[in-house]
Amino acid sequence: MSDTTGLAPAWTLPARWYRDPAQYASERAAIFTREWCLFTWSARLAGPGAYVAGTLAGYPVFVIRGEDGRLRGFHNVCRHRAAQLLPDGAGAAGRLIACRYHSWTYEHTGRLHKATDFGAPLDPDQCGLFAIDAEEWRGLVFLRIAGGAGPGLRDWLGPIDAMAADYPLETQSYFMAKDREVAVDWKTYAENYLECYHCRTLHPGLCAAMDIDRYRIDVHASDRFFHLHAPRREGGLTRGLYFYRFPFLMLNLYDWGSSIATIEPLGPGRIRHINWYLFTDVSPERAEENRRAAEWSAEIVSEDLAIVTGVQRNLDAGIYDRGLLSPRHEQAVGAFQDMVRAALAAPPARN
Numbered sequence: 001m002s003d004t005t006g007l008a009p010a011w012t013l014p015a016r017w018y019r020d021p022a023q024y025a026s027e028r029a030a031i032f033t034r035e036w037c038l039f040t041w042s043a044r045l046a047g048p049g050a051y052v053a054g055t056l057a058g059y060p061v062f063v064i065r066g067e068d069g070r071l072r073g074f075h076n077v078c079r080h081r082a083a084q085l086l087p088d089g090a091g092a093a094g095r096l097i098a099c100r101y102h103s104w105t106y107e108h109t110g111r112l113h114k115a116t117d118f119g120a121p122l123d124p125d126q127c128g129l130f131a132i133d134a135e136e137w138r139g140l141v142f143l144r145i146a147g148g149a150g151p152g153l154r155d156w157l158g159p160i161d162a163m164a165a166d167y168p169l170e171t172q173s174y175f176m177a178k179d180r181e182v183a184v185d186w187k188t189y190a191e192n193y194l195e196c197y198h199c200r201t202l203h204p205g206l207c208a209a210m211d212i213d214r215y216r217i218d219v220h221a222s223d224r225f226f227h228l229h230a231p232r233r234e235g236g237l238t239r240g241l242y243f244y245r246f247p248f249l250m251l252n253l254y255d256w257g258s259s260i261a262t263i264e265p266l267g268p269g270r271i272r273h274i275n276w277y278l279f280t281d282v283s284p285e286r287a288e289e290n291r292r293a294a295e296w297s298a299e300i301v302s303e304d305l306a307i308v309t310g311v312q313r314n315l316d317a318g319i320y321d322r323g324l325l326s327p328r329h330e331q332a333v334g335a336f337q338d339m340v341r342a343a344l345a346a347p348p349a350r351n
Ligand code: FES
Pocket: 078, 079, 080, 081, 082, 083, 099, 100, 101, 102, 103, 104
């Protein structure tokens, strides 16, 4: 453990930042819509017309595979009178995307194909779907609402791409998901994830599996990601690689499977915690073992959510405003808070 006795503790962000609707609106404009957000996985989008629809940062969106094999993302809104084009979830749209309200149809590229029985000429180029960015990385599908507003996905991932190269994500298949809606701000959750000061108190199972005294979180400030190291105990976890990419991508990679997690902010002090478990072997014979591994990992998240729900309640209540961060254990929390401040200070997106 490095000597941090000379370092002054930093102050946390003010409690108001975790509950204020105006703050949330600023974060939505400056962060959630401008960063790549994990949305789904590629296996759900196997052939032309396959789509996945859902929400991202409060926007109904969908991603669809075109005849050319490319993925494209759109707001899930018809240009006629704003109907939701595709139902939420995964499905097949066919050769055209047909609106269920008045039957306008769109191509997979988003171009208006036909304004059925409209009664006046329309310029298809003026009535296409609102596009967003969509890209794939190693079987994971990411979207970015503010189309074209920044680096491509691989550049955005930065060194993570090379560091994760020898983990066989492509050979792993989806096994199960665990989504939980919780009354916790996205920053409250992130800050808990980015320190292990609490591990000894909250995570006995985790401490049994890894050498908590040697747990480290490297801050890669300019690339805005964190590399979490957890040396295994004898007989504990196998080789693993753990990342947190700002604002809320969590990758836990193993040779035999992965836990891929993200946060969908739903409002001030409210998130959906989304976790997918992938395994190399998803045969029925392995199902019980896989389920146990996934539940073991989900239990650690439950332990965290239980405590941070109480944290959020106190941030909402208004007695506590700010606290001090441990220079020994909470430097990554401070770095995360700097990233939030910097993102909010950045110039606004072009759209
Ligand atoms: S709202 Fe889609 S066709 Fe009318």
